[in-house]
Amino acid sequence: MSNPVLTITNLTKRFGGVTAVSDISLDVMPKETIAIIGPNGAGKTTFYNMVSGRMQPTEGKIMLEGRDITGLPPHKISRLGVSRSFQINNIFPEMTVQENVEVVLSAYHGHSRKLFNIASRNTSIQQEAVEFLKRLGIDSLKAQRAEVISYGDKRLLEIAMVLATQPKLVLLDEPTAGMTPDETRRTTRLIKKLADSGDYTFMITEHDMDVVFNLADRILVMHRGEKLFAGTPEEVKNHPEVRVAYLGEEDDEAVEEANP
Ligand SMILES: Nc1ncnc2c1ncn2[C@@H]1O[C@H](COP(=O)(O)OP(=O)(O)O)[C@@H](O)[C@H]1O
């Protein structure tokens, strides 16, 4: 067995009297896709914010490939290889789709922003940028200014920019939020393809159950800050407590199915 990419031990976050995340432990293995689900207020965002460094845990420990990253600031955690999906306002609207990826690549290859214009004339960076756009199926848009492409394509561009940092762990926060059903299907298919390529490890929060059951190798179900259950999509679908707590089933239905 290989070692986990991420090891989370007894992670807890309290806001005054509210325990938003309570004593959660979890290993994320290389190349797996793990989804975090739970009803509103379950603690998903807080959990995610602690992993990316945006919030300090009250208790517990986060190790990245054996290195303690607990409480480090976001830019350090990102430099160590945990890449969070960019918000749309991190896209440079005036630049082309391809140049947006080139900026990330040239930073990754150690060029400063000032040298970007020189670096972008480097054909290997240009070729590499196009490869990432191809992976997201948006290479046909490479010459368009980023501000004119659709919302769904912007979210795919963000993912291309995340992957261009060569991350050890990719955090995607509701990757299909705000998308049309068509865009959601397309994005789910693309993320699935990236996950199946074996090049990436994903941690995804997502409210769309079809997306989660399609993508995840393993699902962490949170409820009121606690780990209610962690298992495969099949196990989660068949877990009576999860069905009651999260999938919105009535108690008696779940009981009926458990004891037909
Ligand atoms: N910055 C904060 N200050 C106080 N309470 C917070 C803060 N962030 C989240 N909470 C509380 O923590 C709980 C979990 O919230 P959150 O992590 O946003 O859940 P989810 O993302 O699953 O909807 C909620 O009760 C929420 O009100």
Ligand SMILES: [Mg+2]
């Ligand atoms: Mg949330």
